[in-house]
Amino acid sequence: MSRSSVVLLTNLLLTFCFTGCDCSSNDAPSPSVEDEVVEEEAQHLSEMPPESDNYILQNLTIIDGTGGDPVKEASVVVRGGRFDAIGPTDEMDVEEGMEVIDLSGHFIVPGLIDSHVHAGQFQMRLDSFLKQGVTSIKSLGDRFPSFLETVEEVTDEETSIPRVFIAGPIFTAPGGHPEATLFAEQPLLREEAVVVVDDPDEARNAVREVLDGGVDLIKLVYDDIWGEYERLDRDVMEAIVDEAKTQDAIVTAHIGSDEEAWEVLAAGVDAMEHVTELSDETIEEMVKADCFWVPTLAVVDAQLDSIPDSHMDSVYRAATAGVDIVAGSDVGNPGLSPGYSLHRELRLLVEAGLTPDQAITAATYNAGRFLGEDIKVGLVAKGAHADFLILDGDPRSDIDLLSRPRWIARDGEVRRY
Numbered sequence: 001m002s003r004s005s006v007v008l009l010t011n012l013l014l015t016f017c018f019t020g021c022d023c024s025s026n027d028a029p030s031p032s033v034e035d036e037v038v039e040e041e042a043q044h045l046s047e048m049p050p051e052s053d054n055y056i057l058q059n060l061t062i063i064d065g066t067g068g069d070p071v072k073e074a075s076v077v078v079r080g081g082r083f084d085a086i087g088p089t090d091e092m093d094v095e096e097g098m099e100v101i102d103l104s105g106h107f108i109v110p111g112l113i114d115s116h117v118h119a120g121q122f123q124m125r126l127d128s129f130l131k132q133g134v135t136s137i138k139s140l141g142d143r144f145p146s147f148l149e150t151v152e153e154v155t156d157e158e159t160s161i162p163r164v165f166i167a168g169p170i171f172t173a174p175g176g177h178p179e180a181t182l183f184a185e186q187p188l189l190r191e192e193a194v195v196v197v198d199d200p201d202e203a204r205n206a207v208r209e210v211l212d213g214g215v216d217l218i219k220l221v222y223d224d225i226w227g228e229y230e231r232l233d234r235d236v237m238e239a240i241v242d243e244a245k246t247q248d249a250i251v252t253a254h255i256g257s258d259e260e261a262w263e264v265l266a267a268g269v270d271a272m273e274h275v276t277e278l279s280d281e282t283i284e285e286m287v288k289a290d291c292f293w294v295p296t297l298a299v300v301d302a303q304l305d306s307i308p309d310s311h312m313d314s315v316y317r318a319a320t321a322g323v324d325i326v327a328g329s330d331v332g333n334p335g336l337s338p339g340y341s342l343h344r345e346l347r348l349l350v351e352a353g354l355t356p357d358q359a360i361t362a363a364t365y366n367a368g369r370f371l372g373e374d375i376k377v378g379l380v381a382k383g384a385h386a387d388f389l390i391l392d393g394d395p396r397s398d399i400d401l402l403s404r405p406r407w408i409a410r411d412g413e414v415r416r417y
């Protein structure tokens with residue numbers, strides 16, 4: 001990558017803001033085009049969505065998100081918002097009172113998860129994610145506790161939004177990103193959207209405080225942005241990770257270089273965000289450590305118009321070596337819009353050399369496991385949340401079919417947009 005690309009890339013990862021503004025977007029079709037598409041598509045699937053919370057979808061092909069072989073001629077029972085039974089159609093009993101819907105020729109996949117968003121910018125229109133098939137989002141850096149309270153209020157009043165997982169404030173060093181970069185001139189954000197720590201005990205207390213306050217995971221920044229800014233001391237980073245693990249919470253790290261990847265791996269983080277180039281040695285360590293990687297290709301694409309070959313190659317090498325790749329778009333940055341940006345990320349993962357199956361897994365099963373096995377999202381399996389998309393073609397032959405779902409369901413409640 002040329003030095004100018006590097007500088008631009010560095011800048012873009014600094015650009016997300018926390019002001020609650022709705023940024024303009026470039027990757028969404030204009031409303032008129034979008035309406036036409038919806039109208040045309042609505043004619044294809046004649047079945048009406050189920051109206052009750054106890055139904056069976058018959059004669060589907062199941063792509064369960066894990067990367068396993070699709071199951072044809074299958075049926076899926078949904079009851080009370082969960083997948084209750086799954087199996088071959090001819091072996092599945094239809095209980096009395098169950099709504100029966102024949103979806104011959106269609107495919108079911110888990111609802112999609114965008115694992116890197118800045119949802120605070122879209123708090124008044126979180127439904128935009130769901131309309132594009134994104135049934136869960138992970139928001140990585142928000143005002144605390146105000147954003148958490150907003151989401152709780154919206155969730156109570158509005159069912160047509162995705163499930164929102166929240167990291168809350170970002171842990172960083174004094175003089176580190178984003179405290180000394182994006183927030184340098186924004187006292188409110190320095191107060192509420194970052195936790196600045198330079199002492200292990202202080203760090204442990206802060207981790208306990210935000211977890212007690214209801215956040216779902218911890219995000220730290222370990223990125224000196226080409227030597228310009230401060231990074232957390234190793235003992236402070238270890239204290240953050242250790243305290244989070246004591247509280248059964250996951251930790252993800254924003255990093256900027258291969259060297260920083262080694263440091264955060266040594267501290268024991270569960271996942272890494274960004275970083276444009278990883279060595280084979282680092283990739284090997286990530287596999288050993290079961291460390292997830294969210295390479296955020298869409299935000300790079302939006303800013304640079306083309307992604308450096310080294311970034312695409314790193315994603316391919318990591319996936320091939322067995323690193324669990326997770327799809328996250330970093331929407332909230334200029335040029336990206338809710339939902340559409342995840343489909344862009346999926347296309348880019350395929351361009352990088354992942355199979356469509358691997359890309360689907362990155363936005364479903366891997367993303368769900370990243371959040372925790374007990375969360376039960378991102379897969380079509382008995383007991384999981386019934387978050388799903390109904391497609392009229394095989395997304396393994398065309399990843400873009402995921403962006404044109406016929407039905408979208410969260411917790412079993414089906415919507416047809």
Ligand SMILES: [Zn+2]
Binds near residue numbers: 016116118140330
């Ligand atoms: Zn971000």
